[in-house]
Amino acid sequence: MDGTSIPVLIVVAHLINLFCLIILIRSGIQILYDHPKLYWTDDTADDNHWLRFGKKIMPKDRLWTSLDEAEDAGPLSLPGGTHNLGSGRHWHFTAAIAWLTTGMIYLGYLFSSGQWQRLIPTDWGIFSRAIDVFVGYLTLNLPADTLSNPHNALQQLTYAFVVFVLAPSMVITGLAMSPALVARFPGFLKLFGNKRQVARSLHFIGMVVFSLFILVHVTMAMLVHFYDSVKKFTVGSTDVNFGLALTMFLAIIVLIAAFNVWITFFTLGDQVRLRKLLTKFYAPIVRFFFGWMNSRQRYAKEDISPFFRANGYPPKTEEYERLQAGGYKDWTLKIHGMVENPVELTLEDLHNMPKQEQITKHNCIQGWTAVAEWGGVKMTDIIELCKPKEGAKYVLFHCHDVDPQGAYYYSGLRLSDMFDDQTILAYEMNGKKLPTQYGAPLRLRCEKKYGYKMAKYLKSIEFVDRFDNVGQGRGGYREDTVFFDWEASI
Numbered sequence: 001m002d003g004t005s006i007p008v009l010i011v012v013a014h015l016i017n018l019f020c021l022i023i024l025i026r027s028g029i030q031i032l033y034d035h036p037k038l039y040w041t042d043d044t045a046d047d048n049h050w051l052r053f054g055k056k057i058m059p060k061d062r063l064w065t066s067l068d069e070a071e072d073a074g075p076l077s078l079p080g081g082t083h084n085l086g087s088g089r090h091w092h093f094t095a096a097i098a099w100l101t102t103g104m105i106y107l108g109y110l111f112s113s114g115q116w117q118r119l120i121p122t123d124w125g126i127f128s129r130a131i132d133v134f135v136g137y138l139t140l141n142l143p144a145d146t147l148s149n150p151h152n153a154l155q156q157l158t159y160a161f162v163v164f165v166l167a168p169s170m171v172i173t174g175l176a177m178s179p180a181l182v183a184r185f186p187g188f189l190k191l192f193g194n195k196r197q198v199a200r201s202l203h204f205i206g207m208v209v210f211s212l213f214i215l216v217h218v219t220m221a222m223l224v225h226f227y228d229s230v231k232k233f234t235v236g237s238t239d240v241n242f243g244l245a246l247t248m249f250l251a252i253i254v255l256i257a258a259f260n261v262w263i264t265f266f267t268l269g270d271q272v273r274l275r276k277l278l279t280k281f282y283a284p285i286v287r288f289f290f291g292w293m294n295s296r297q298r299y300a301k302e303d304i305s306p307f308f309r310a311n312g313y314p315p316k317t318e319e320y321e322r323l324q325a326g327g328y329k330d331w332t333l334k335i336h337g338m339v340e341n342p343v344e345l346t347l348e349d350l351h352n353m354p355k356q357e358q359i360t361k362h363n364c365i366q367g368w369t370a371v372a373e374w375g376g377v378k379m380t381d382i383i384e385l386c387k388p389k390e391g392a393k394y395v396l397f398h399c400h401d402v403d404p405q406g407a408y409y410y411s412g413l414r415l416s417d418m419f420d421d422q423t424i425l426a427y428e429m430n431g432k433k434l435p436t437q438y439g440a441p442l443r444l445r446c447e448k449k450y451g452y453k454m455a456k457y458l459k460s461i462e463f464v465d466r467f468d469n470v471g472q473g474r475g476g477y478r479e480d481t482v483f484f485d486w487e488a489s490i
Contacts (some may be wrong), residue, residue: 005232005236005237005238005239006232006236006237007109007113007115007236008236009105009106009109010106010109010115010236011232011233011234011235011236013102013103013105013106013109014233015252016098016099016102017099017102017103017106018214018256019256019259020095020096020098020099020102021095021099021210021214022256022260023078023091023092023094023095023260023263024092024095024096024099024207025207025210025211026076026077026078026080026091026260027077027078027088027089027091027092027095028092028204028207029073029074029076029077029078030073030077030078030079030080030083030084030085030087030088030092031085031088031089031092031367032053032073032204032367033053033054033070033071033072033073033077033083034066034070034083034085034088034365034366034367035066035069035070035364035366035367035368036052036053036054036069036070036071037049037051037052037053037367038050038051038052038197038200038201038204039197039200039201040195040197040198040201041195041197042194042195042196042197042305042361042369042370042371043305043306043307043370044197044305044307044309044368044369044370045306045307046058046060050201051201053071054071055071056068056069056071063310063313063437065309065310065311065312065313066309066311066364066366066367066368067311067366069366070083070085070366071083078091078260078263078264078267079091079263079264079267079268080264080267080268081264081268082268084267084271084482084483085365085366085482085484086271086275086478086479086482086483086484086485087267087271087274087275087483089365089484089485090274090275090278090279090282090483090485091263091267091278093278093282093286093485093490094278094281094282096174097281097282097285100171103167107163118151118156118159119151119156119159119160119163119164120160120164121153121156121157121160126153126156126157127153127157129152129153129154130152130153130154130156130157132153133152133153133154133155134154137154137220137224158213158217162210162213166206166209166210166213169202169206170203170206170207170210172191172199173192173199173200173202173203173206174203175188176188176189176191176192176196176199177196177199177200177203177363178290178489178490179363179447179448179449179450179488179489179490180290180291180293180448180449180489180490181290181293181490182196182361182363183293183294183295183296183297183360183361183422183447183448184293184294184295184296184448185296186296186297186298196361196363196369197369200367221233227242230242230245230246230249231245233249233252234248234249234252235248271483272483274483275474275483279485279486283485283486283487286487286489286490287487287489290487290489290490291414291487291489293448293489294419294420294421294422294448295360295420295421295422295423295447295448296422297358297359297360297361297422297447298359299359299360299361299371300359301359301373303359303371304359304371304372304373304430305369305370305371305372307370308362308370308372308438309364309368309370310437310438311364311366311451312401312437312456314436314437314457315399315400315401315402315457316402317400317402319400320400320457323400323441324436324440328347328440328441329347331346331347331441332344332345332346333345333346333350333425333442333458333459333460333461334459334460334461335382335385335386335460335461335462335463336460336461336462336463337392337396337461337462337463337464338388338389338391338392338463338464338465339386339387339388339389339392339463340386340387340388340389341385341386341387342386343385343386347427347441347442350376350377350425350427350442351427353377353381354377354378354381355375355376355377356375356376356377356378356424357373357374357375357428358373358374358422358424358445358447359371359372359373359374360372360374360422360445360447361447362451363450363451364450364451364452365450365451365452365484365488372429372430373428373429373430373431374424374426374428374429374445375426375427375428375429375431376424376425376426376427376428376442376445377424377425377427378421378423378424379418379419379420379423379424379425380418380419380421380423382418382425382461383418383419386463388415388463389463391465392415392463392464392465393414393415393464393465393466394412394413394414394415394463394464394465394466394467394475395412395413395414395415395417395418395461395462395463395464396410396411396412396461396462396463396464396467396470397410397411397412397413397444397455397458397461398410398455398458398459398460398461398462399411399455399456399457399458399459400457400458400459401456401457401477403477403481407471407477407480407481408471408477409455409456409457409477410455410470410471410476410477411444411452411453411454411455411475411476411477411478412467412470412475412476412479412486413446413449413453415463417446417448417449420446420447420448422445422446422447422448423444423445423446423447424444424445425442425443425444425445425458426439426442426443426444426445427441427442438456439455439456439457439458440457441458442457442458443455443456443457443458444456444458448489449488449489450484450488452476452478452484452488453476453488474486
């Protein structure tokens with residue numbers, strides 16, 4: 001293969017990567033602005049960040065939540081123009097899977113066809129040649145190596161770094177933010193000093209580097225090798241009419257722009273349809289790779305975070321305030337639905353059941369983390385007590401929370417998730433009675449999920465075979481209102 005042509009598969013992969021990276025960057029900005037601060041520690045107290053975005057200054061004299069902290073990421077984000085973490089995540093994971101799949105096919109082709117020689121340096125002299133090329137670019141006095149076959153030394157080093165270092169690091173740091181993965185394999189976080197926030201910060205830095213690479217790569221290609229770049233970008237060969245290649249090039253640019261405008265308006269206009277469409281693509285993949293994982297976290301008391309965000313306001317209903325005022329003595333947990341033995345349990349009943357204590361890391365979908373000790377009753381003991389009927393597939397956790405529009409908070413999970421050893425109903429936090437702001441008198445802990453799935457202020461637990469007839473039918477309050485992921489494992 002000479003330097004005048006590029007295999008068609010590489011050309012196609014190049015185009016798909018460009019589409020995917022634009023979506024990944026735009027949706028990544030949306031995700032970032034839901035918690036616009038970056039840390040080098042998992043203690044995400046308000047003043048511990050090393051970098052912050054946005055303009056909001058959070059109050060210190062009252063309770064506030066991460067939702068209050070979220071900001072509009074601007075029109076360049078996806079969906080753009082309005083803040084929506086749920087839709088941003090749907091686009092991010094869809095694009096990530098497409099990008100990763102394309103990358104695996106690309107790498108397989110590189111090594112099976114011998115095209116790897118285009119990217120991987122084979123001698124140490126490439127570094128000195130790369131410096132010569134770089135100086136040539138700066139002085140506009142390009143050395144002969146800029147016309148080498150098929151990439152000059154600087155290009156080869158840069159592309160090798162992007163393909164074999166930067167891209168894998170984005171995958172690894174992205175996986176390190178998966179609650180299911182790090183719950184099942186806590187040792188994975190040792191790559192980042194056992195700190196999820198380090199992975200999050202590095203993921204952001206990687207996004208910046210990718211963005212700069214795309215900008216510089218396109219700019220240099222247009223300025224230095226415009227005619228050849230246009231031909232190779234569109235058809236993979238310099239042996240083609242430039243007018244035809246330019247027409248195709250402009251058509252691709254228009255297509256990219258039009259697609260991004262379309263997905264922005266489509267997302268903002270019909271988020272329900274968007275969620276259904278995208279989840280049909282990525283949800284089965286996520287379930288296959290992450291659904292089987294159970295939590296095996298084992299943190300020590302010295303790992304407990306001195307600061308743990310109270311992400312939510314206590315219920316303002318007359319019923320809850322009455323129960324709270326009475327120290328929850330009259331509170332009961334109703335267990336019903338598709339069970340052979342419906343029961344109502346008091347706090348005393350729960351305290352009389354076997355107690356499990358665990359120190360685990362809480363991962364909020366908005367980005368912050370914290371470690372705490374939880375004490376309570378295993379869901380497997382609840383299941384043994386109530387005996388779910390054949391056909392029960394899901395468990396709905398109903399809460400005392402009611403929003404201003406009258407919708408109540410609930411969270412749905414698969415029945416299979418209840419058999420995780422670290423899925424418990426917690427009535428203690430850090431060795432003390434569960435505080436009101438963290439879900440008193442009882443809350444769910446399912447440690448392989450994001451925090452919004454761990455319902456607080458529990459009122460009842462219902463075993464069902466479907467949930468499309470509950471709320472808006474999407475499996476939880478956050479799924480109904482802000483289109484979060486139902487599985488919430490990644």
